[in-house]
Amino acid sequence: MHDSTFAKEKLSTEYNINICLSGHSQVGKSTILGRLLVELGFVSLEKVKEYREKARSLGEEEHVYALMMHTLKKEKEIKKTIYPARIRISFPQKQKSVTLIDTPGLNFFYKNMIFGIFQSDGAILCVEARGGIQKETVSILHILKGLGIPIVGVIITKMDIVNYSEADFNEIKEQVTQWLHELEFKIDGLPFCATSGLYGEGLVKYSNFNEKLSVSLYKMLEDINLNIQNKRQNEPLRLTVRRNDVIKVRGFGTVAIGQVESGILSEKDEIIFEPISSILDRKVIAIIRSIRLAKGVIATPDVSLENAVPRNIIGMAISSAKLDIYELLRKHNNIAGLIESRPTVAKEFLAEITIIDHLNGIVVGYEPTINPHIDQIPGKIVEILAKKNYGEDWQKEKLDFIKQGQQAIVRIKTQKEISIEEEEKIPWLSKFIIREDKIIGFGRCTRIEKR
Secondary structure, eight states: OOOOOOOGGGTTTOEEEEEEEEOSTTSSHHHHHHHHHHHTTSSOHHHHHHHHHHHHHTTOGGGTTHHHHOOSHHHHHHTSOOSOEEEEEEEGGGTEEEEEEEOOOTTSSHHHHHHHHHTOSEEEEEEETTTBSOHHHHHHHHHHHHTTOOEEEEEEEOGGGGTTOHHHHHHHHHHHHHHHHHTTOOOTTOOEEEOBTTTTBTTSOOSSSOTTSOOOHHHHHHHOOOOOHHHHTTSOOEEEEEEEEEEEETTTEEEEEEEEEESOEETTOEEEEETHHHHHTSOOEEEEEEEEEOOOSSSOOOEEESEEOTTOEEEEEEEOSSSOHHHHHTTSOEEEEEGGGOOOEEEEEEEEEEEOSOTTOEETTOOOEEEETTOOEEEEEEEEEEEEOTTSOOBOSOOSEEOTTOEEEEEEEEEEEEEOOOTTTOGGGSEEEEESSSEEEEEEEEEEOOO
């Protein structure tokens, strides 16, 4: 068993990295994470037996490890990830922990997939040994690139299906490398991991595959070096909270689960929520009563914090003397900040966008859904100010439409207020996804038009 505990006394020196597993639906992300929990000793053999009997009763014994990650009833029924699930693994010798986020595939529950990616500092791309890069995979790569999420490793899944073939592994590795190079991801020294989640191959050690050609998943996680926490601590406090993640907990009252994006959150801080304050034209303010690291799926203990730092995913007990804070926060997805540096709100802004999937092109008056960080709201492109093909200069003539593959500077109006930041001030909260019933493109807010 590896030393993967998360002791409270280590929190003062450990930093956390959030890594999402991204790949097409049914590529095996949940199975890999469930089996990793078993390999690291988080799940007893007795508990594994219970899961196996449950999977057998559903007629899907190969989903035994995915069941460990699928906590929602609907997820168990359809055998797919709906909501991003998390496990947290500590590496004491490296003075860090890694929170792994199991994201849904693109074709199913893509809104939740976007949410999982926004929570991440980096991504591990998952590709099947038989089938390789698929259309969904390419779309996910575009999203990761557009949101500035680096790829820190590649898992080639279901290697047991190809009998752990080195030739198949090398073929998929070459295919993935070509795509990453084309999309300008950093590929020098990128680790590749050959795995079978069902049989545990390559998660901690190798038995059937040449370990000289591949690194284990555990080793890949141990070697990840992304410390975003320190870079953002001196920035204004920003804390994202989804309305569905505001709950009532016995003994704590109202609890909001969210992620610290920048700044430091402390007990007794007074925070203001946007855009709900602007929408209601009243200050929606709460006091932080206590903070805990958000729990993972299995064997992840509650950890109390005096201060939460950037990229911590936390649960915070909050209260308000004058407001029904629970009912108000359940109405809207919000970003919180300190009162003296409250989050920015806009209904109209300039943005630089890239269209990745729209064969007919985008025209003035186009009305997509805008997904900034945790929010989603109908929007409209009211003006095209400039456009260009990749690698060319900006064109300010013939601005009646934007073709697939082009970049453009546009003015966007949203149906109601959203909390979004200008790229120059807080770049990680300036980014957004453009979608219909699929991902159309991505962009970043460059200037907010004052109301």
